[in-house]
Amino acid sequence: MNEMSAVTLARPGLTGFEALRDDFPILSQTVHGKPLVFLDSAASAMKPAQVIDAMSDTMRTQYANVHRGLHWMSERTTDAYEGVRDKVARLLNAPSRDEIIFTQNSTGAINLLAHSFGATLARGQAVVISEMEHHSNIVPWQMLRDRAGIELRVARVTDAGELDLDHLAELLADGRAGLVAVTHMSNVLGTVTPAAGIARLAHAHGAKLMLDGSQAVVHRAVDVQALDADFYVFTGHKLYGPSGIGVLWGRTSLLETMPPFLGGGDMISTVSFEESRWAELPHRFEAGTPAIIEAIGLGAAIDYVQAIGFDALQAHEADLTAHALARLQAIEGLQVLGHAADRGGVISFTLENAHAHDIATLLDRNGIAVRAGNHCAEPLMRRLGVNSTARASFGLYTTKREIDLLAETLEQVRVFFA
């Protein structure tokens, strides 16, 4: 394996996306003496200096609690925090900034929805998810099912790794489903789901649609109005922003019917011991001091990706993904899971005779970070008939040379375990 260290990743005359690598300080780190090749962005992406600086500048120069102080620092910090709500609204093309609710992450957003939208569902109604959901879009609905007598239905995934729309239609046919909650892009298979079509199907049967955009929002321009979704969630740390901040977008007409999730400061207009009145949207759903610094970091991340542009991001990723699929599928005994027509830069695979953990360990010692395991999607693993897979996922800083290095090292792993 030692000859691998001879492959150098830096090359003079960088253009386009390669030049952006300089924005990510961590990419110059070495791991086990090798240049870091970070192919685990679907788990969490690295952060550009713009995000790091926005957060540290906040703490160095302009910080106080939001929405409460009558002093200069608090007013400026409130402006910065609320400004991010406008940025998120533009990112998703939401009709109103008041429909943007900050949460801790996608998991927090889905739990909020399961609690508060769940409270508007009647016993005997159903929530429909799919076989390719992340645990965070399964467990909150199971908890709702067990608490409120809601039926949980699961739409199948085809062998190609696509959502089985015929089965989804069957599950909606009796009109009892109040919500379809599915991923917009699979964190295991890379499959991008036909969101607008799912919305039409759901609405035709009287159900609302929540899209888990944790992966999709990183790779695609998202327009919640064009998709005709009812709720959309994502998490900041996969979008080159910090951890600790996520988003729930929902239509005003729906959010207004939903009871609050957490109670506390910021989410009320008046409080007495007899009763409290809820604040207006979006604050009704943001109890307590929010993740102020993280929200500001998310704002910087949104500025960063929008300055590049999603057309360019998507084209870059399509190019990397096509290259990676060609290189990986050329390896004897390597099996890529799923082959959806519309897919993003997340590739799960198995290698004959080599377990995903052994693959990940050997890659790691060559500086290559991939994920191995069940990817928080145990039911999907079972559906696909595997216990664990290795997963390579790409960010805007990923290069073809890194993918080549992955393929070359996998070839050595294959020979080693053959």
Next chain:
Amino acid sequence: MQGPQATTADPMSDLYQQLIVERARAPHRAGVLEPADGGAEGDNPFCGDRVQVTVRLGADGGVAESRHRTRGCAICTASADLMAESVEGLQRPAIASLYERFGAMLQSGESGTTDSLGLLAAFRSLHEYRSRIRCATLPWTALLDAMSEAAGPGSGRKDT
């Protein structure tokens, strides 16, 4: 600016020693004993690995035979196999003591403690791979559960 550095050991020579790779590829003690005096399963929900261990006890209460059925990585499979071989002839206190010394070696990588570990010393460098230690200990937890079952009330030979 450089962050803290990890070691540069080559896993193909230190972690995946020949003995480990061989036993992962062609285990010597694979299978399920039927009937058995005790049996148990160990699961690692993070990776989906599963080890089933069955034991048959001798007249002295020691392990006469032990088999494992492992669905897991090379480390887990080799560990189950070398464990099954190492505990033959041992009674429960000796097995517990062996596991304790094995666990201590995995934490420290200290070769001073490995003399009495025999074949198990092959896993010495696992301490450099902290996220993989559980792969090697999973079969042992299953074995100890299988021993408890064999010793427990209502124990006796069962068809598994």
